[in-house]
Structure formats: C-alpha cells, structure tokens
Amino acid sequence: MQSVADTSACMSMRILGVLLCSISTYSWAGQPVNPFGEEQGYDIPALIEALGADSFQMREWASWRLEQAGLEAKDALLVGLNHSDPEVRLRCRRIWEEIRALDFQSRLEAFASDTEGEGDYGLPGWERYQAMVGGDPSDRDLFVRMQRAESDLLQLVEENAQSLGDRADAFVERTKYLQQAARSRSNRSEVTLGAISALVFVGSNPELTIPQSALYPFYNLLYQPCFHSAVNDLTDGPRLRKLLGAWIAQADDWSAGYQNLMLAMRYDLKEGLLTAKTMLKENSQPPSQRQYAILAIGKLGTEEDLSILETLLSDVSVCASYRINNQAISTQIRDVALAVLLHRQDADLKDFGFERVRPSSQTLFSPYTLGFAKSEEREATFKRWQAWNEKNSVQASTTN
Known part of the structure; x- marks a missing residue:
C-alpha cells in the first residue's frame, strides 16, 4: 500500500512534468518553438489559418509570428475578425489590438519628441486640431495629453471609421463615464485635463450632432477644477479657449444656448x-x-x-x-x-x-x-x- 508521503511525491512529479512539458514549447527568450523544428517561410494568410490549428503549439507559434509581422499583418488580421472559426476571430482581435496599441504608442512618443513638427505621425485628429489650435510645442503638448487620455475615442471619431451615430454614441458614453468617475474616489484620477480637453475637441467636430443626453454631463465636466483652473492660466489657457470657442461655434442645439453664453462670458x-x-x-x-x-x-x-x-x-x-x-x-x-x-x-x-x-x-x-x-x-x-x-x-x- 502506497504511503501518504509516496502519493504526495508522485503528485509533485506529475505536476513538474506538466510544467516542463508546457515550458518546452517556448524558448527561454519567450519565443514559441517552431513546431516544425526549423524556420518556415509561411505567408501571413497561412498564419491566420494556423491560428485555428488543432495543435496548441501551432496556434501559439502562429500568433507569435503575426505579432512579429506587426502592421504588415493588418489587412489579414482585419479579415480574420470575420473568420468562421471563433478561435481565429478571438486571436486575430487580440493580436491586432496589441499591434495597434504598440504602433500607436510608438507614433505618439515620436510625435512628442519631435518638437520641430517635422514628421507626419498619422495621429487621429491632428490636422483638425492644428488648424483649430496651432502647432507650436505647447499646442503639441496638450494634444499629446489628449491622446494619452482618450486615444480610443479620438481614433473612433476622428478617423471616420464608424457611422456618425456610432461616433456620437461613443462621445455620449465616454462623457457620462467621466462624469461618474468625477464623483468616484476610485476612478477620479481618470478625470484629467487631457481627457476633458479631448471631449471638447471631439464635441466640436462639425460632422457630429451631440445628443441632448450628453450635454448635462459635458458641461458638468467643464467646471471640474483641473479644467476650470487650466482655462484661466497662462500655459494651457489660450489653447483651451480655442477649443471651447470651437465647441460654442458649432453648437446648433438651443438647449445648450444658455450654457454656451455662460461659458463665453466666463472666459x-x-x-x-x-x-x-x-x-x-x-x-x-x-x-x-x-x-x-x-x-x-x-x-x-x-x-x-x-x-x-x-x-x-x-x-x-x-x-x-x-x-x-x-x-x-x-x-x-x-x-x-x-x-x-x-x-x-x-x-x-x-x-x-x-x-x-x-x-x-x-x-x-x-x-x-x-x-x-x-x-x-x-x-x-x-x-x-x-x-x-x-x-x-x-x-x-x-x-x-
């Protein structure tokens, strides 16, 4: 009869064996081991199909290869979002989100470092912002803070990838969330100057019709201390006034008329x-x-x-x-x-x-x-x- 100690030792060996088996599918550098044992010249569409392979090792290896391909795999990954295999759809979405996030951060950091404004970094909303506010280093600094706070909203609205209704809904959803966050101790840190400035900028987009349901939380955010005090200072004030002026100029809903008059007189x-x-x-x-x-x-x-x-x-x-x-x-x-x-x-x-x-x-x-x-x-x-x-x-x- 096997003792308790022997049973425990046996279970430990089995667990160790499972861990070693799992680890063996990866190199010590974190790179999945090629299941074929040597480098293969697979094209990207083939890698997309491999995301749904029966072998877990194959799926992980294909995922890694697509991540390494970066933006080169964009078109195939976007097509893969509608693949018939749910595993392929799931992995394509995850891989594309990672690639997009890394690419965005790379472009944003390059933009922030380019004080002379010599490069074109394809950041959503920059052309409209530059025409509205300006392009000197201080203008660019506020734009960077807006991007860091609300990159998803700026991309969705400014790149025209969605319908006008979806873009307006995204504005409403984010505005209401930030208003609630302003009342919450745990999420209050999300209510920043960059976040509110981004909302004002997005709301001034002449293509959007802002629903009345967003107006109350929007104006409430404009009186948050981080924004209100910044409008009155010499650093960000001139830029924020331009953003507010653009919001007032495009507003065509008289339910916002009183609030806009008060903003105009205040600033x-x-x-x-x-x-x-x-x-x-x-x-x-x-x-x-x-x-x-x-x-x-x-x-x-x-x-x-x-x-x-x-x-x-x-x-x-x-x-x-x-x-x-x-x-x-x-x-x-x-x-x-x-x-x-x-x-x-x-x-x-x-x-x-x-x-x-x-x-x-x-x-x-x-x-x-x-x-x-x-x-x-x-x-x-x-x-x-x-x-x-x-x-x-x-x-x-x-x-x-």
Missing part, C-alpha cells in the same frame, strides 16, 4: 456673440435666457453689435419676478437692454434709477438687480435715459 470667448445675436433675432427662447444674450452682447460685442439692443427697449417680456423685503420686483427685457446700453456709454446706472444694480465679473450685472418694484420707477428711468440720450445726440451733431 471672454467672442464665439458666443453669434449665439447671443441669433437668440435675440429669432426671439424663440424664453426671456430668462434672452436676458443673458443681452448681457453677452454687452460684454463681448462691438459698438455695431449694440444696435440690436436698441430694438429691445420696448420689449416688456418679464425675465424674472421675485420679492425683496415683501416687495415684488420684476425685471423686463427692456430693463436689461437699457442697463447694458448705459454701461457701454460709461454711465452710472444708479444715476438713472437702477438702485439695486449689482455688478458681476462674469455677466456684467446680476440680472435680477436690474428690476423695478413699481412701473412708475421704470418709466422714470426710461425718461431720464431719453433726455440724456437726446442731449448727447445734440452735442455729438454740434461737434461734428
């Missing part, structure tokens, strides 16, 4: 002017949003842009109603328009009856502080302005 982005002027001309948005279009023109517009505000001086649409000390106060569109016109003429608003006015670094004024408690107060303010405006007009004509 002094002239691209917000078109949004503001269009919103006022179409007059299809609620007064609560149109008041910010007026303020945006006041902050960002030229003297010529102010003419649109003069057409609003008879608009009695109510922007907001509220109570202060049991006193009902309302702000009308014409109140905001007049306040902006006076501000642009360097007038003191309190001299004209805007007793509650409160300045704002972002929006010129807090809109609710431009309202009146009584219609008589409002009418008196407009009469003061008319008299002052007529006086200035007479003086200007006399001077000329």
Whole structure:
C-alpha cells in the first residue's frame, strides 16, 4: 500500500512534468518553438489559418509570428475578425489590438519628441486640431495629453471609421463615464485635463450632432477644477479657449444656448456673440435666457453689435419676478437692454434709477438687480435715459 508521503511525491512529479512539458514549447527568450523544428517561410494568410490549428503549439507559434509581422499583418488580421472559426476571430482581435496599441504608442512618443513638427505621425485628429489650435510645442503638448487620455475615442471619431451615430454614441458614453468617475474616489484620477480637453475637441467636430443626453454631463465636466483652473492660466489657457470657442461655434442645439453664453462670458470667448445675436433675432427662447444674450452682447460685442439692443427697449417680456423685503420686483427685457446700453456709454446706472444694480465679473450685472418694484420707477428711468440720450445726440451733431 502506497504511503501518504509516496502519493504526495508522485503528485509533485506529475505536476513538474506538466510544467516542463508546457515550458518546452517556448524558448527561454519567450519565443514559441517552431513546431516544425526549423524556420518556415509561411505567408501571413497561412498564419491566420494556423491560428485555428488543432495543435496548441501551432496556434501559439502562429500568433507569435503575426505579432512579429506587426502592421504588415493588418489587412489579414482585419479579415480574420470575420473568420468562421471563433478561435481565429478571438486571436486575430487580440493580436491586432496589441499591434495597434504598440504602433500607436510608438507614433505618439515620436510625435512628442519631435518638437520641430517635422514628421507626419498619422495621429487621429491632428490636422483638425492644428488648424483649430496651432502647432507650436505647447499646442503639441496638450494634444499629446489628449491622446494619452482618450486615444480610443479620438481614433473612433476622428478617423471616420464608424457611422456618425456610432461616433456620437461613443462621445455620449465616454462623457457620462467621466462624469461618474468625477464623483468616484476610485476612478477620479481618470478625470484629467487631457481627457476633458479631448471631449471638447471631439464635441466640436462639425460632422457630429451631440445628443441632448450628453450635454448635462459635458458641461458638468467643464467646471471640474483641473479644467476650470487650466482655462484661466497662462500655459494651457489660450489653447483651451480655442477649443471651447470651437465647441460654442458649432453648437446648433438651443438647449445648450444658455450654457454656451455662460461659458463665453466666463472666459471672454467672442464665439458666443453669434449665439447671443441669433437668440435675440429669432426671439424663440424664453426671456430668462434672452436676458443673458443681452448681457453677452454687452460684454463681448462691438459698438455695431449694440444696435440690436436698441430694438429691445420696448420689449416688456418679464425675465424674472421675485420679492425683496415683501416687495415684488420684476425685471423686463427692456430693463436689461437699457442697463447694458448705459454701461457701454460709461454711465452710472444708479444715476438713472437702477438702485439695486449689482455688478458681476462674469455677466456684467446680476440680472435680477436690474428690476423695478413699481412701473412708475421704470418709466422714470426710461425718461431720464431719453433726455440724456437726446442731449448727447445734440452735442455729438454740434461737434461734428
């Protein structure tokens, strides 16, 4: 009868034998041993078929040879993704992903090292980014950070390999994921300046229509500290403003109009002017949003842009109603328009009856502080302005 010790020793020998058998299929350098015992001149299509061979050793050897072939095997591997044999499909996908990742990292590192910008590295989105932002070393540095953070999204969207719907879906999925990551301790490190910058860049692609479901998480990410602080610094700020300007310029969904106006005023982005002027001309948005279009023109517009505000001086649409000390106060569109016109003429608003006015670094004024408690107060303010405006007009004509 065999003792426990003998049984244990026997099992150990069997395990060792299995391990030695497995190891024997590989060289000490990690290279699978050629099952034919010598180098064979197999072409790539034959290696693809060998991925489904009965012999595990043959499958491993064919996989290794295809990995060594690199991009030369690209076309055959992509065809193999639709092979009838699931083993071939699985290995083709794994091998191609490894080759693509290694090739991308090689090209990205070469791009990062090329401070003179002399080479063409085929990085997705570079041509559009360069036209939008620029190509100096600082511009390239931000682009590298974007690629390192969101290479898959940039490749999918910028290389036009998928349908517009699939590309938009990828943007939505990644945006929602990063918003959730921002709330998570374990994944918060993924919410980087490079990642958010990449989202802004991808979202500014004129070919994409961004679904409304992505807008809330997208704007939420723009106020993450890593991005918000960078927009205001001297290093990345100029580049990030260009990206944000491109996002605002291509936005055609009015559900994003208010948010884009706030971004434009916060960061002094002239691209917000078109949004503001269009919103006022179409007059299809609620007064609560149109008041910010007026303020945006006041902050960002030229003297010529102010003419649109003069057409609003008879608009009695109510922007907001509220109570202060049991006193009902309302702000009308014409109140905001007049306040902006006076501000642009360097007038003191309190001299004209805007007793509650409160300045704002972002929006010129807090809109609710431009309202009146009584219609008589409002009418008196407009009469003061008319008299002052007529006086200035007479003086200007006399001077000329």
